[in-house]
Amino acid sequence: MTCSLSFFKTLKMEEVYLKEYESFANTETNLGEFIEQVYNTKRLHSSLGYLPPAEFEAAYASVAGS
Template identity: 45%
Template sequence: MAVRRCKPPKGLIFHSDRGVQYAAVAFRERLESHGIQQSMSRKGDPYDNAVAENFFSCLKCELIHLKHYPTRASAQADVFAYLEAFYNTVRPHSALGWLSPSQFEASLLAPLAA
């Protein structure tokens, strides 16, 4: 969904933890088909992808571990709502100067619009 909506340029880097879903051949091929480079930290070394590791920790602590999902579809809908309505638009991030991702992106694009 994000690739269709944002149409990122080739060379985008996708940071993730070493979860089995991100190491799966189908997922890696999908990234490659969109010109997206994958980045995972080495086993036992979370520092290469500290921001991604922090994201997954926040997702689990702030949402996933607080609820029981009766179906995969309900979990997917809740994660989507969390990302779109809270994490990207409201939640401040220390790595972004305490701005939300949307605010940070807007600050990067503002000089281009002028």
Template identity: 50%
Template sequence: MAESYRDLIDIRNRIGEFIEWVYNGQRLHSALDYLSPDEYEAGLTRLRQEPLAAIQNLENCP
């Protein structure tokens, strides 16, 4: 994402995009086991869904 910004106002208006793209999507964090916040959150979502799938599989067993 090597974008050019028109001026300081453009930068201020688009800072949220930068944070979402770079900080949350790419930057690795040591506190998150060197994952990006997006990757870490996706892993948590997957962990939350796996126990539900396991319970549903047990309920469907004869």
């Protein structure tokens, strides 16, 4: 459960509290972009050996495919 709480705290602090959203659709688009472009590709995760999820998955895929 700690991961979920940490994720939501990060989402609020780094995205939600910094923007004003015009509509629910705008909010949904911005949150999706944040998750895909920042959280999954740039932000380091201690549980993944301090790698971003996209990099961790790529490394795992290359090992599993060998």
